[in-house]
Amino acid sequence: MFQNKHIVVGISGGIAAFKAAGLVSQLRQHGADVHCIMTEHAAKLVTPITFGELSGNDVIVDMFANISKWDVEHISLAQMADLFVIAPATANIIGKVANGIADDMLSTTIMATKAKVLFVPAMNTNMYENPIVQGNIEKLKTLGYFFMEPEIGHLACNTVGKGRFPELDMIMEEMEYLLSGNQLLQGKKVLVSAGGTKENIDPVRYIGNRSSGKMGYAVARAAAMEGANVTLVSCNRELPVPVGVHAIYVKNACDMEKVMNEFYEDCDVAIMAAAVSDYRPVTEAMKKIKKEDCETLTINLELNPDILMGLGKKKTHQFLVGFAAETNDVLNYGKRKVEKKNLDMLVANDVAMDGAGFNVSTNIASIIYKDLRVEQYPKMSKNDLGKIIVGKIAENLSKR
Numbered sequence: 001m002f003q004n005k006h007i008v009v010g011i012s013g014g015i016a017a018f019k020a021a022g023l024v025s026q027l028r029q030h031g032a033d034v035h036c037i038m039t040e041h042a043a044k045l046v047t048p049i050t051f052g053e054l055s056g057n058d059v060i061v062d063m064f065a066n067i068s069k070w071d072v073e074h075i076s077l078a079q080m081a082d083l084f085v086i087a088p089a090t091a092n093i094i095g096k097v098a099n100g101i102a103d104d105m106l107s108t109t110i111m112a113t114k115a116k117v118l119f120v121p122a123m124n125t126n127m128y129e130n131p132i133v134q135g136n137i138e139k140l141k142t143l144g145y146f147f148m149e150p151e152i153g154h155l156a157c158n159t160v161g162k163g164r165f166p167e168l169d170m171i172m173e174e175m176e177y178l179l180s181g182n183q184l185l186q187g188k189k190v191l192v193s194a195g196g197t198k199e200n201i202d203p204v205r206y207i208g209n210r211s212s213g214k215m216g217y218a219v220a221r222a223a224a225m226e227g228a229n230v231t232l233v234s235c236n237r238e239l240p241v242p243v244g245v246h247a248i249y250v251k252n253a254c255d256m257e258k259v260m261n262e263f264y265e266d267c268d269v270a271i272m273a274a275a276v277s278d279y280r281p282v283t284e285a286m287k288k289i290k291k292e293d294c295e296t297l298t299i300n301l302e303l304n305p306d307i308l309m310g311l312g313k314k315k316t317h318q319f320l321v322g323f324a325a326e327t328n329d330v331l332n333y334g335k336r337k338v339e340k341k342n343l344d345m346l347v348a349n350d351v352a353m354d355g356a357g358f359n360v361s362t363n364i365a366s367i368i369y370k371d372l373r374v375e376q377y378p379k380m381s382k383n384d385l386g387k388i389i390v391g392k393i394a395e396n397l398s399k400r
């Protein structure tokens with residue numbers, strides 16, 4: 001994603017300036033052409049030599065240092081940038097840009113660029129929450145600038161609160177999102193389910209399965225990167241919600257069915273990546289079941305609704321995608337599910353294979369289409385498979 005992309009990293013004068021060094025290093029390792037612009041205050045906290053070494057390019061600090069070149073530099077960087085990231089972004093640089101002040105190399109170049117600009121604010125909590133700063137952020141957001149939320153944690157001022165520089169992975173993901181995509185699903189509404197449902201036995205126990213939700217999240221992420229409006233119906237609160245995705249949390253199959261039905265009518269694509277429990281306890285004990293009360297325990301189970309089958313029955317215009325987790329005869333069972341559940345596409349995987357299935361970050365899948373044509377894929381990361389699935393959905397939608 002970052003290969004040969006021109007990324008301009010603006011470093012303003014916050015203590016987190018040293019963390020931007022890690023970001024620059026990662027971007028370069030991912031193949032990006034990185035150019036750094038530092039404010040004079042940032043250059044007092046971390047030496048420009050650090051950023052020069054890590055980026056492999058000259059670092060620009062003082063716009064008047066090289067008077068014969070400065071205007072060329074700020075315009076050429078502004079024009080060449082595929083993406084601009086200000087990390088860390090102080091209240092000062094946010095305030096300057098929001099109010100049209102361009103009095104140093106960084107603020108001037110931001111003013112001159114037409115590339116997407118991502119601010120990564122990091123500062124003391126009270127500063128971040130100051131209504132003037134928040135007002136500036138809101139103003140910039142409405143003008144099309146992008147912002148990351150700072151994290152909550154220990155701050156340089158020895159307090160705990162909101163204002164921490166986010167984890168590098170999160171910044172990289174946000175940047176990837178902004179850089180990505182050919183907008184293959186621009187304007188499409190995509191509904192994705194993810195994770196394993198949990199059916200309560202009593203207030204402390206449930207029947208669940210090994211699904212981590214990673215595959216559904218990867219598909220949701222890939223769809224958002226292609227410009228879709230994505231609603232993710234998830235059973236897993238632990239995974240970070242991908243950028244641009246709206247998450248709704250559910251616990252059990254009945255709740256998931258309700259939410260899926262609510263959004264189905266209006267969606268263009270529905271993808272059931274969730275591992276839905278086929279059965280639920282007939283009754284849920286209201287109090288914890290105590291072992292003194294029963295020497296042996298029998299839990300009676302009843303069938304859950306087959307959500308995907310229900311969606312297949314009432315399908316009108318939607319492109320409907322199912323998943324199948326099998327341990328043998330993958331393609332035969334998969335084909336049967338395509339027909340039985342009235343699907344346009346099914347992603348089948350053999351969960352017994354090494355590197356496929358639950359709780360790992362890779363998968364080995366076959367895609368089966370409505371006409372029972374099969375495409376087989378080698379082992380790859382769930383994120384890569386998510387991109388392939390979304391690409392195939394877009395390809396089939398465009399043929400309709």
Ligand code: CTP
Nearest residue numbers: 272273274276278305306307308322323324325
């Ligand atoms: N599914 C569903 N509701 C259920 C069970 C499954 O919507 N109660 C969906 C899953 O989200 C998946 C597809 O149906 O997209 C296939 O799920 P899978 O567990 O592989 O198969 P089942 O249909 O449950 O059949 P079996 O467990 O007998 O293989």
